[in-house]
Amino acid sequence: MNRPDLFTSVCIFAGSLPVLLIILGLLVLTGLQVADPETFIDAILDPSVIDSILLTFTAAACSTLILFAIGTPLAYLLSRQKFPLKSVVEGLIDLPLVIPHTVAGIIVYLLCMRQGLLGLPGSLVGIRFEETIAGIIIAMLFVSVPYYVNTVREGFSRVPVRLEQVARSLGATPGRAFVQISLPLTTRHILTGGLMAWGRGVSEFAAVVMIAYHPMIISTLIYQRFNTGGLYAATAVAFVMVVFSLLLFVFIRILGGRLLSEVR
Amino acid sequence: MIRIRDLLVRVGSFELPVKNLDVSDNDWVVITGRSGSGKTVFLETIAGFFTPESGSIILDGADITSLPPEKRGISIVFQYYSLFPHMTARENIGYGLKLRNNPEIHTIVSDYARMLGIDSLLDRSPAQLSGGEKQRVAIARALVVNPKLLLLDEPASALDHETRRSLWNDLCSLHDRGDLTIIHVTHDRNEAEVLGNRRIIIDGGKFVE
Numbered sequence: 001m002n003r004p005d006l007f008t009s010v011c012i013f014a015g016s017l018p019v020l021l022i023i024l025g026l027l028v029l030t031g032l033q034v035a036d037p038e039t040f041i042d043a044i045l046d047p048s049v050i051d052s053i054l055l056t057f058t059a060a061a062c063s064t065l066i067l068f069a070i071g072t073p074l075a076y077l078l079s080r081q082k083f084p085l086k087s088v089v090e091g092l093i094d095l096p097l098v099i100p101h102t103v104a105g106i107i108v109y110l111l112c113m114r115q116g117l118l119g120l121p122g123s124l125v126g127i128r129f130e131e132t133i134a135g136i137i138i139a140m141l142f143v144s145v146p147y148y149v150n151t152v153r154e155g156f157s158r159v160p161v162r163l164e165q166v167a168r169s170l171g172a173t174p175g176r177a178f179v180q181i182s183l184p185l186t187t188r189h190i191l192t193g194g195l196m197a198w199g200r201g202v203s204e205f206a207a208v209v210m211i212a213y214h215p216m217i218i219s220t221l222i223y224q225r226f227n228t229g230g231l232y233a234a235t236a237v238a239f240v241m242v243v244f245s246l247l248l249f250v251f252i253r254i255l256g257g258r259l260l261s262e263v264r
Numbered sequence: 265m266i267r268i269r270d271l272l273v274r275v276g277s278f279e280l281p282v283k284n285l286d287v288s289d290n291d292w293v294v295i296t297g298r299s300g301s302g303k304t305v306f307l308e309t310i311a312g313f314f315t316p317e318s319g320s321i322i323l324d325g326a327d328i329t330s331l332p333p334e335k336r337g338i339s340i341v342f343q344y345y346s347l348f349p350h351m352t353a354r355e356n357i358g359y360g361l362k363l364r365n366n367p368e369i370h371t372i373v374s375d376y377a378r379m380l381g382i383d384s385l386l387d388r389s390p391a392q393l394s395g396g397e398k399q400r401v402a403i404a405r406a407l408v409v410n411p412k413l414l415l416l417d418e419p420a421s422a423l424d425h426e427t428r429r430s431l432w433n434d435l436c437s438l439h440d441r442g443d444l445t446i447i448h449v450t451h452d453r454n455e456a457e458v459l460g461n462r463r464i465i466i467d468g469g470k471f472v473e
Contacts, residue, residue: 162346165313166402168333169340170360170409184350 029242032235043236049221053244056217059133060201063140064194067148071197072190075149076178079156097146105210108139112211135211140201148197155189156182191256195249202245265289266310266413266445271319273302273309280305282319282471285464287413292439292446296456297466303449306466307415310447311340323412339406343418345398347390353377353401354386360409376404380434396427400434407438416448420455432459 004012033040043049077083078090096104112119112129118138119129129135159182167177183190205219213220218241226234271282280302287293297303308314310321312333321329328336339360347356354373355362361369377383380400390398399419406414419435420428436459438444450456456463465472 160346162342162344163348165308165311165333166340166342166346166405167348167359168313169311169336169338170405171334171363172359173332173334176363181348 026242029235029239032232033239036232036236039232039236040239043233043240046237048216049218049237049240052216052218052221053241055133055136055215056202056219057244057248059136059217060140060144060198062133062137063144063201064148064198066137066141067144067197068190068194071145071148071193072152072183075152075193076156076182078149079153080161093149094146096143101143101204101206102210104143105139105207108135108142108207109210112138129211131212131214133212133215136208136215136217139207139211140204143204143207144197144200147200148193151193151196152186152189155186155193158189159185195252195256199249265324266447267320267322268310269320269322271309271321272317273305273314274317275305275314278302278305280309280466282306285471287445287447287462289445290439290442291462292444292448292460293462293464294456294460295447295449295464295466295471296451296453297449299451301466303451303466304417307340307417307447307449310413311338311415312336337409337412338415339409339411339413340415340417341399341402341406341419343421345390345395345402345422347393347398347401347405349390352387352389353382353393353397356390356401357386357404357408359405364409372408373404376408379438380404394427395423396431399423399431403435403438407444412445414444414446416446416450418450418452419448421450421452428455435459 074093078086078093099107109116111117112122112135114120114123114128114130116129122129122134127134129138163181163185164174164177167181168174172180203219204217205223208217209220209223216224218237222234222237222241225237266285266287268282268285270284271280273280273282295303295306305314309316312328312331316329319329320327323336323338347353348359351359354377357376358369358373361372366372373386374383377386380403382397382400382404385393385397385401390401393401399422403419416435420431423431432455435446439446446460448460462473
């Protein structure tokens with residue numbers, strides 16, 4: 001291997017810092033578990049920890065599935081159509097990226113509380129958001145919209161309009177051209193956007209805790225353990241979450257890679 | 265036969281008026297003009313990708329001016345092939361037949377592929393084809409659905425000299441078989457002189473024959 005030039009060396013040095021930061025954080029967290037394995041074993045055998053992780057993953061998966069259904073058409077429209085106030089719509093989609101998570105939580109609460117714009121009609125058909133998994137899903141959905149929509153919009157923008165035009169001229173309706181041409185060519189972006197949205201949902205705390213402290217998602221449980229049992233009780237649960245997340249992300253990446261190679 | 269009357273196409277600030285144009289069955293009309301003269305916009309309007317401000321397009325006696333592209337029976341071949349990259353050459357050619365649930369899809373695709381000399385390439389993906397091969401796949405894909413009209417948008421412009429000549433020969437052979445009406449736009453004067461039986465120049469938004 002050639003000796004790197006000065007610019008590459010600077011890139012390597014600068015680039016290694018964030019990686020090092022994550023590795024150091026994980027090492028400290030792991031070190032604490034090695035020093036106190038009993039607390040870690042208690043945490044991993046604690047049904048409330050496992051239930052909380054499963055609830056978090058499931059709720060984030062549900063919000064991601066909803067995003068597949070409603071975010072994909074939005075991303076397609078934004079990539080293909082010009083319409084009045086388009087930049088306002090784009091700004092609104094980006095809003096959850098820049099507002100504090102507590103503000104997102106307040107917005108979600110105002111919408112979903114019993115007298116809210118979503119809560120009131122919801123309660124009429126028997127759907128309650130406060131202190132329920134439905135509320136958790138809505139909060140996760142709210143914060144993950146920009147991650148999914150922006151990624152998938154970028155994907156659609158890379159599919160030449162000419163391909164859809166050719167499909168139309170050969171007899172495909174706009175819907176068929178979308179499903180048979182544009183959608184398969186955006187698979188990579190849809191999977192990446194879905195994974196990012198799911199990860200964003202899993203990591204949410206403030207927005208969720210305002211609408212649903214119970215049932216406890218994992219970040220709420222860690223916060224509760226920190227307040228009631230101290231740092232060590234919280235780090236054991238945190239470590240279990242890190243291990244689960246890592247395993248799942250690796251699994252999804254492998255599965256995603258296989259799916260993509262099949263699509264190709 | 266296609267009849268165009270008092271057509272006005274507006275795309276942003278660009279305007280293209282077409283007073284009258286009649287194209288008879290089996291005609292091969294070659295339209296030339298400078299870049300930005302509106303050649304491609306004209307083809308895209310006939311194909312149904314743009315709705316004209318006014319005027320009419322009559323194809324075989326039916327007014328298709330406001331019909332969507334999928335209901336016009338008009339195929340189009342673009343300069344840069346526009347093959348579906350996630351499909352093989354065979355799937356690309358058979359796409360329109362598959363939409364029509366045509367049971368003869370395999371035979372028809374093979375026939376056209378043989379005619380265009382690409383029968384040994386049918387299982388390749390577009391990324392594994394040369395420019396000339398890609399354009400032949402695009403032409404076969406446009407023809408298998410038996411279009412009432414074939415639109416060619418600079419079909420040979422992205423090809424080298426040899427391949428361009430060879431593609432011209434193939435297009436001539438296909439046209440000579442009969443029952444194929446073509447409107448073909450190109451900025452290449454040589455191509456306009458060699459191909460087609462009618463030549464039209466777009467100049468300053470006007471059609472001059």
